[in-house]
Amino acid sequence: MAKFYDTLLGEYIKNPWQKKIGLDSLALNCFNYKMISYDEITGKWKINFKDVNLSDASVYSGEDVYMTHKIYEKQKEEKINENKVLQEIEIPLLEVLKNMEIGGVKINRDKLKEIGMLLENEIARLEKEIYHLAGENFNISSPKQVGEILFVKLGIGATKKTKTGFSVDSDVLESLSHKYPIAESIKNFRHYKKLLSTYVEGLINEMDDEEKVHTSYNQTVTTTGRLSSTNPNLQNIPIWEGIAGEIRTAFIPYNEQDFLLAFDYSQVEVRLLALMSWDENLISAFQNGIDIHYNTAKFIFGKESISKTERKIAKAVNFWVIYGISPFWLSEMLGISRSDAKNYIDKFYENYPKVSNFFDAIIKNCEENGFVETIFWRRRYINGINDKNRIIKQSAEREATNMPIQGTSADIIKIAMIQIYDFLKKNNYKTSLIMQVHDELVFNLIAEEKEKIIPEIQKIMENILPNKNIKLLVEWNIWKNWKEAK
DNA sequence: TAGGATTGCAA
């Protein structure tokens, strides 16, 4: 048992789907008690808390402590405090995340500014070009104005609509770009603008005096058990080729002599599908080190010699299984016919029959009990699993089949983080964990510790699930920035 | 000023 407890994590474990699990809403819902808000106590002038009069401050603070304890007592009655995921994963993870957040990630400000200058030049150039092609100035960042220019003023035929008007997303612009140069330019403008405002300016704004950013990892947001990251979000930094990929070169080690060390789980979700479904063909492919996309391609195309395009299709089909995409969408995404898409999916299930059984069993169980679980028994309730509406029912089924895989992957990396943190701490290593991106862990590596810790971290990560039918596999890289270490 | 809508970035 951990030495401390967290009621917020307790509520999250009980039901990760419910949104309002904060102290204020729990007090209201469980005990019909309205907590004093911070705004009420600091008044409309937003005075500093130290200037609040003592009796008001005491009541406000006492209320927090009292209510937290009341909720703790309630959770004890419900035996939430005995939950294994809570005790063995979420609560121990708190200290790991705290240290990652405080440690921060070092950013090369000059490098970011350099990228920013390039982007600004491109944006200015494209802006002029777009105004010229449109014959007037307008706000290119406004979807509404872009729609008016393209589909009203220039009279281009609109293809897609949103709730409020014309859709002008990148797919639409892409489809118009061959015929209309302005569409291509707007698409590029958007791309560069996104990089500049979200990543270059966004990161610079979050940097402290030491050129570090300190993200917040939120443990109680996702329905599957994954973490999320905010201020800044370090889990959606671009990885594209070209200038977008350059953003990652600005992520650097703390000191010049250090390195970034990145570990990632290789194809973890497909591996977990094999492990959890017990499908012999999937398992033997992994056991024999056969490229899994090639293996699927062999099945769906019924031949040994596989082209690059065929492997790409097989990769999409493998990917599809995790998310439950329909043949329609698969055909759209791959630019193939719907009957081909359906055929590939059927072939997949014919050759990996236990995957099909596995999903059926999850859905059946969910229909009866209302929830699904990971192999570590993390639970998620699924709304709409017994809905009469086919669309809602199918959507619920996709959520139900996705969660055990995505959630187990989340469990595994969280356990790895705890074990690695303990290992580094126990041996007084100065190397530290600085980022988590769902299936990847990034460390600030102290050069002289390299030989000792890399094999140990690899061992920990690969052995979270010992004695299973297939092995987890991790890959690692070290470099002076995150782009090259990936 | 708050919050919905659109868009686009990641695993």
Place this chain on the structure above:
DNA sequence: TATTGCAATCCTA
């Protein structure tokens, strides 16, 4: 007619 997220921006209420 694809799973899970977060942020910038626009724009209406």
